[in-house]
Amino acid sequence: MSIAERGAQAIMPTYPPRALALVRGEGCWVWDDADHRYLDLVAGLAVVSLGHAHPAPARALLDQAARLGHVSNLYWSEPAVALAERLCALSGLDHVFFCNSGAEANEAAIKLARRHGREIGGAAKHELVCLEGSFHGRTLGALQATWAQPKKLPFEPLPGGFRHVPPNDAAALRAAVGPQTAAVLVEPIQGEGGVYVLDVEYLRLARDLCDEHDALLIFDEVQTGMGRCGTWFAFEQTGVMPDAIALAKGLASGLPIGALVARRLATGFQPGDHATTFGGSAPIAAAALATVDAIEQEGLVANAATIGAYLRQALAALPGVREVRGAGLLIAVELVDGDASQAATDLLERAVLVNAVSATALRICPPLCLSEQQAEAAVAALSAVLRARV
Numbered sequence: 001m002s003i004a005e006r007g008a009q010a011i012m013p014t015y016p017p018r019a020l021a022l023v024r025g026e027g028c029w030v031w032d033d034a035d036h037r038y039l040d041l042v043a044g045l046a047v048v049s050l051g052h053a054h055p056a057p058a059r060a061l062l063d064q065a066a067r068l069g070h071v072s073n074l075y076w077s078e079p080a081v082a083l084a085e086r087l088c089a090l091s092g093l094d095h096v097f098f099c100n101s102g103a104e105a106n107e108a109a110i111k112l113a114r115r116h117g118r119e120i121g122g123a124a125k126h127e128l129v130c131l132e133g134s135f136h137g138r139t140l141g142a143l144q145a146t147w148a149q150p151k152k153l154p155f156e157p158l159p160g161g162f163r164h165v166p167p168n169d170a171a172a173l174r175a176a177v178g179p180q181t182a183a184v185l186v187e188p189i190q191g192e193g194g195v196y197v198l199d200v201e202y203l204r205l206a207r208d209l210c211d212e213h214d215a216l217l218i219f220d221e222v223q224t225g226m227g228r229c230g231t232w233f234a235f236e237q238t239g240v241m242p243d244a245i246a247l248a249k250g251l252a253s254g255l256p257i258g259a260l261v262a263r264r265l266a267t268g269f270q271p272g273d274h275a276t277t278f279g280g281s282a283p284i285a286a287a288a289l290a291t292v293d294a295i296e297q298e299g300l301v302a303n304a305a306t307i308g309a310y311l312r313q314a315l316a317a318l319p320g321v322r323e324v325r326g327a328g329l330l331i332a333v334e335l336v337d338g339d340a341s342q343a344a345t346d347l348l349e350r351a352v353l354v355n356a357v358s359a360t361a362l363r364i365c366p367p368l369c370l371s372e373q374q375a376e377a378a379v380a381a382l383s384a385v386l387r388a389r390v
């Protein structure tokens, strides 16, 4: 039996049918089980920023695991402390909670907001204001913060105390935030919702309203963070300083990690408030540190900005493209004829991997090391696919 046939039998069918079984990767390339090579513009869903099989995180993981693996959070371990210091220095925030995924980073954010809200405003100050079109993960709290109703309905009842408003609607935000608000939780660029960039004035208003009502402003940077958008964090491009950011995807080259990075809150978590067995596990933290080092040494944040700008401009000029959205190497290509899933299939036949982020838009979120030639090849492939349709 093939890997695909075995997978269909042994793995729960929570994903649509998968197009390929991948067996090896190098940089921006991956190979399937028939040894066909593909240009990977998916990067494990905006995760593998250094490219596939980068030696630095692999070596750091092995070295640390061979010296001291997991010890639990009953004890300190150097890699987690060093990674926390690094994330604080990069973000300008000042303390970190480590977990294992983006959803868990958001769960921690929701709990921190409620802990803080209750401390300063009592039990009534517990509400989370979130945005229509948002995606924050699949655990129950993060799912309730998420907008898409079909993802939620089968699992109701979900936790209460969440309110959604349309993005970039100042009046709706003003009406929603009040003394009952514990936090406003937004993605500065809505990723899964279709790569929609929030207006800077809107984020500024969110900051002002949070200050006025002693609420936390939390940015979910699970997808936008760690250099993907051409700065270490998307918030740097807005001039708005959040109280906390949730991170995950690009942090450790595909190893499971999430982080909530927050400013020091006198009313933040106390011992016993929150925990997870694997959070900050030494080998994974070591691989994350090696990832951050390599992003820095190889100039990948700047590369994401430069190649991203080229891609956005070249893709927008293609006939058959209605609009291009995003920042750095987080890009959506809205198609005139609107069949993104067919376009993704056609690109697969031309050995280019992308995913349809909505019915009408493709998402391009390659490794941050994408070269100019690879970017040109991607544009040529999409151009050929779109021309063949006309």
Ligand SMILES: Cc1ncc(COP(=O)(O)O)c(C=O)c1O
Pocket (backbone or CB within 6 Å): 101, 102, 103, 104, 106, 135, 136, 137, 138, 187, 191, 192, 220, 221, 222, 223, 224, 248, 249
């Ligand atoms: C903005 C955002 N937040 C949270 C998540 C959930 O992350 P995870 O799948 O690691 O739980 C995602 C995943 O796509 C995301 O894009």
